[in-house]
Amino acid sequence: MQLLVQSQRQDWLINQKDLLNYSLTTVPFSIGTADGFLAKTDKLKGLKHVTEGTDHAAIPKDKTLVIEDGNALFHSMKDNPSNFKHISEKLFNMTQxxxxxxxxxxMCKQGSVKAMERKHRGRGEKLLVKGENTKKPADWMNFLTNDEKKKQLVKIMC
Structure with a gap:
């Protein structure tokens, strides 16, 4: 906004077209609202436009590659085993x-829209997962609210 105000000075020659290449809001509308809040989008709605007008071809099973959403699996787990080794085994048994x-x-990068949303929701306390024999936390969902803990779990799984 200051750029727009400064452009009105008589001694400052600036092309109006060049001036309007820059956002006049605190956050560009592509990622936020006029009052500075970050926008959340439903990315699945975009899939409809990408696949519009295409036929759903039958793909042979031997030519199929499945991408498992690890975070979705983490959240869908019920009746978890007693330690991280057994949790990892259970996770892999849940895959195709x-x-x-x-x-x-x-994992979300610091400062990203996803990180801001998670920060807004709150995050669990840090827990040091020392190895595969570390006992599972009493509150699994709280465990999953901290990215550092999930990184430790993935490291054990590897």
Whole structure:
């Protein structure tokens, strides 16, 4: 906004077209609202536009690659075993068996929209997972609210 005000000075020659290439809000509308809050988008809605007009072809099973959402699996686990080794085994048993699988987990970068949303929701206390024989936390969902703990779990799984 200050840029717009400064551009009104008589001694400052600036092309209006160049001036309007820059956002006049605290946060560009592509990632936030006029009052500075970050925008949340439903990315799945975009899939509809990407796949519009295409036929759903039958793909042979031997040519299929499955990408497992590790974080979704973490959250879907019920009746977890007593330690991280057994939790890891249970997670891998939950994945597809007769095809190639990529087990992917996402971690959010500091300052990202996802990180801001998680910070807003709150995060669990840090816990040092010393190894595969570390006992599982009493509150599994609270454990999953801290990215550092999830990184430790993925490291044990590897």
């Amino acid at each position: 068996k007769k095809t190639d699988v990529i087990f992917s987990t996402d």
